[in-house]
Structures are given as structure tokens and as C-alpha cells.
Amino acid sequence: MSGGKMGKLRVGLLFGGRSVEHAVSIVSATSILRALDRSKYSISLIAIDPTGRWHLAEEDAVLAEVADEKGDGRVFLPAVPGGTTLVPEDSTALSAIGALGDATRLDVVFPIIHGRGGEDGALQGLLELAEVPYVGSGVLGSAIQMDKDVAKRLLEAAGLPVTPWITFRPGELDRIGLEAAATRVADGIGWPVFVKPANSGSSIGISRADSIPELIAALADAQRYDRKVIAEKAIDAREIEVAVLGNDEPEASVPGEIRSAHAFYDYDAKYLDDATELVIPAPLAPEETAILRSLALDAYRALDAEGLARVDFLVDRETNDFYINELNSLPGFTDGSMYPKLWEASGLPYPALLDRLIALALERHDHRMRLETRAPGDPRET
Ligand SMILES: Nc1ncnc2c1ncn2[C@@H]1O[C@H](COP(=O)(O)OP(=O)(O)O)[C@@H](O)[C@H]1O
Numbered sequence: 001m002s003g004g005k006m007g008k009l010r011v012g013l014l015f016g017g018r019s020v021e022h023a024v025s026i027v028s029a030t031s032i033l034r035a036l037d038r039s040k041y042s043i044s045l046i047a048i049d050p051t052g053r054w055h056l057a058e059e060d061a062v063l064a065e066v067a068d069e070k071g072d073g074r075v076f077l078p079a080v081p082g083g084t085t086l087v088p089e090d091s092t093a094l095s096a097i098g099a100l101g102d103a104t105r106l107d108v109v110f111p112i113i114h115g116r117g118g119e120d121g122a123l124q125g126l127l128e129l130a131e132v133p134y135v136g137s138g139v140l141g142s143a144i145q146m147d148k149d150v151a152k153r154l155l156e157a158a159g160l161p162v163t164p165w166i167t168f169r170p171g172e173l174d175r176i177g178l179e180a181a182a183t184r185v186a187d188g189i190g191w192p193v194f195v196k197p198a199n200s201g202s203s204i205g206i207s208r209a210d211s212i213p214e215l216i217a218a219l220a221d222a223q224r225y226d227r228k229v230i231a232e233k234a235i236d237a238r239e240i241e242v243a244v245l246g247n248d249e250p251e252a253s254v255p256g257e258i259r260s261a262h263a264f265y266d267y268d269a270k271y272l273d274d275a276t277e278l279v280i281p282a283p284l285a286p287e288e289t290a291i292l293r294s295l296a297l298d299a300y301r302a303l304d305a306e307g308l309a310r311v312d313f314l315v316d317r318e319t320n321d322f323y324i325n326e327l328n329s330l331p332g333f334t335d336g337s338m339y340p341k342l343w344e345a346s347g348l349p350y351p352a353l354l355d356r357l358i359a360l361a362l363e364r365h366d367h368r369m370r371l372e373t374r375a376p377g378d379p380r381e382t
């Protein structure tokens, strides 16, 4: 691993993206940029604009400007191993980034792109082909954590508690019609239900339904965000989250609780409303805390998570039953976000958390590079 200037590791902070969570990603990246230890790292800002183009800038640039599709410095990452070097798109980009010098050579990438195209394995596939170490789960772990249907199936197969659900595969809602689909959900699950695009995030496309007309509207809305849609039993629940960190030997943080004044933890509650309160550690009996931490680690392993993930629980207010709601492979990283706050409360301050995530990325990459690529008897030289 070659360090950049003065032996500093060059971190490519990759943010923005084409998903509905573009703006959230910019806020997360702003926090990370502020907390990265500049005595250890030089930073290349790499924004993916809403059209999917990549823009490179030095660490003192304004993130929202870098992520603007009209911005210059357009680069791409060739999907071939070796260089881990960003290439200017054309001569305009070349002159724009000409002065950036070392910024094109990345030692490790910190992708903080939420949702589709960032958290679903696609980006991880590109980084694998380019042989760049990167923070977080690999292709498989990212994809299965993102897909709420596949994640539930695997959690259930591992004997972990999930809420009952029904999946409508791509095309199925069109084929059977929304009314028949709503009846199937009402008969199979009862009321109330949550309807979700299988792949989304930040509560976008998610709604609660208490009647057939609401359910039909909810299914139609969810379908706008993903062709695969799930409906699941709504729980009157406390929302508890646990942060997990590590590769082969993951560790779980103290649990935290989200208290939202909204009917559920929707997009506005997540990002626009100061009334949402994070209670850390979550008020729980010691044995409940122990069970949640252990379930979080089991879920992390069941979904092939690496580096980090936030494991979100629903705790039934009546029965006190625990359900794993979802895992987030690249959780929110803003100043107010649960993931970094949980580690802070567990004794790991934000800058040290970032050091650890980068070290885990390098470790994972190192393990991968050691894997045998030759068949037995292959005459190629090493
Ligand atoms: N089965 C459920 N019962 C009760 N509330 C739920 C249920 N599923 C989702 N919610 C509410 O909706 C929010 C968003 O759902 P979630 O599955 O976490 O999607 P996202 O990936 O968008 O965060 C949750 O934080 C919670 O407030």
C-alpha cells in the first residue's frame, strides 16, 4: 500500500449519488470530512452527481458544489486493477484537475452513498474490479442488506426474529392488480401494515395502511421506487438501533432509541425535524441490552456484513418481543446520526471510529488480494 504525500494515506471520500438520498449523503460526507484526522490522511473529494457522473475536487472544496452536475473536474474510475487512479473524462476535466496532482491516486475509498447505486453492491463491484480498498460490506453483503425481502428471508433462515411479510415480485402487482394484492395482504397479515419498496431507504416510498384503499395507494406508491414491493405487519414498537463494527470479529455498540413525534420514523422525522430525539443508551434492562447486542451480531453475520452496519430493531411495546427491522450497510453519518453517536457512547470517538473503518477496509482488501487466483497446476508465474 503506497501512502500519498508525506506518507499520508489518501482517502477518496465518495459521496452524492443518483438515489433519492443524494442530499443526505452530502451531509454525511461533510461530517466525515470534518472528523478525518488530517495528520494521517489526505483527502480527495469525489462526488457522484444526480446524473451519475463523477467529479473530483481537493479537500477544501464545498461539497454541494462538487456534487453539482454542472461542475467540472469530471473523472471516472476504470474497472481494471492496478492504478486505483481516477482518469479525467476529457481535456476540460484534465485542465480542471491538472492542479490536483495526487488527488487522483486513491489508497482507500470511503463510499458514503446511501441507497441504490451506493449501498446495494453496484459501487462495491466497481471498486472490487478496480482493486481499490473500500470501507464497508462487499458486493454480496451490500446487496442483501439493501433488499428488504432477501434480508428477511436470510434472517429468518438464521432463526432470527422478523415481522411477518408478503413479497410481490417484479411484475406481480401488475399481473394480479392492486386490489387483489391488497386483499391478499389483508387476509395474510391483517391490520395495520407497512408497505415498502424492497430496495429504498430514508423511508421514501414507505407508508402505513389501515384500510384497503390506503393499502392500494401504498402499494402504488411503493411500486414507483422498486418493482419489488413488500408488505409487513406493523408493530406498535419502540425503535432501537445497535451499531456493529468489524470484519471477522465484529463488535456491537450500546443500543440507542429513536423517539419520533411522527406517526413513524419517516423522511421528515429523519432529516427535517429537530423533535426527533436519540436516547443513548436506550433505557432497557441489562438482559434486554445483552440480547439486542447479541441479535445484532447474529444479524450482521447472517447478512454477510463487513466493516460496519447499523442493525435496527422494533421492540413491541405490548409484548416486549424483539424484531430485526433492517440492516443499513452505509448508515447515516451526519453529526446527529445514530451510528457515530452509538460508538461515541461506547467509548470510540468519531475520528477513532473513522480510523478503525479505514483499517478494516485495508485489512479486508489485504485478505482478498491474498486469495489464490490460479487453478492447481496453472503454469503462470506468481
Ligand atoms: N413493521 C413495522 N412496524 C412498525 N413500524 C415500522 C415497520 N416497518 C417500518 N416501520 C417504520 O418505518 C420506518 C422506515 O422503515 P424501514 O424499514 O426502516 O425503511 P428505511 O430503509 O427507509 O429506513 C421505520 O423506522 C419505522 O418507523
Ligand SMILES: [Mg+2]
Residues within 6 Å of the ligand: 202, 203, 312, 326
Ligand atoms: Mg430504517
